[in-house]
Amino acid sequence: MGLIEIKRKGFKCERCEHEWIPNDIKQEPTVCPKCKSPYWNKPRKNNKKK
Ligand SMILES: [Zn+2]
Secondary structure (H helix, E strand, O other), X not given: OOOOOOOOXXXXXXXXXXXXXXXXXXXXXXXXXXXXXXXXXXXOOOOOOO
């Protein structure tokens, strides 16, 4: 066995770029565990009008 890289699905905060792997991937966290932002999964790209 050599060194391998295991990739798991995780979440990344759009605000502080913190990455973490939850115990239950199906359960989206309500806030970022680091910056506590409830908008961790909402990128700030709402400036464009359409
Ligand atoms: Zn964050």
